[in-house]
Amino acid sequence: VRSFTPDEETDFVNQVVAGATIEAIAAHFGRNIKQIRGKALSLLREGRIAAMPVQETSSAKTREDLLEGLDLANMAVAEIAEKTGKSERGFKFILSGLGLFAKNYVVPAKLVKLEAKAALANKLGKLTLGEGAM
Structure with missing residues (x-):
């Protein structure tokens, strides 16, 4: 449906070329922003x-660094967790994902070991594929 x-x-193309927002x-067209964005994408x-x-x-939310200004x-x-408005469990997940630690929390050794193993497997996989390429 057009x-x-x-x-x-x-007219739309001419306006875009002219630099219209x-x-x-x-x-100009009496339409909403969503419709204009869709037509522009098309x-x-x-x-x-x-x-x-x-x-x-x-209207997009600006991303903020939760860790900025914190002495982890x-x-x-x-x-x-209290300062950032997150739960303790949620913040432990964030710390683990970033490989960071806090005064009473260190990234679990198992996670570090798994990441090292994955990095080694990735490195070996690249070498094997590169050397034996068709």
Whole structure:
């Protein structure tokens, strides 16, 4: 189902080429941002525009570093969890995933051993494939 006429598509492409923002294009056509983004993606895939139009105001959440400003080595997991708003269990999972430690928590030796084993297997796999290639 076409929601833009061929003339509107041509107008859309001209606006994108001229550097119009998503909001400006939406106002021009009387459509919402989601519809404009979808049409832009469609035209991008067809090769009719070179890049997606930019959005003036983003509604995306900014990523924040939970660990910024925290002295992990001198803080217990409970203290860190309280300051970050996470559960102790959740924060232990984060620490393990990043290979970090806290005052009363060290990444389990089993995890370190498994990661070393995986790295070695990966390295050996690459060597074997490279040497015996067809």
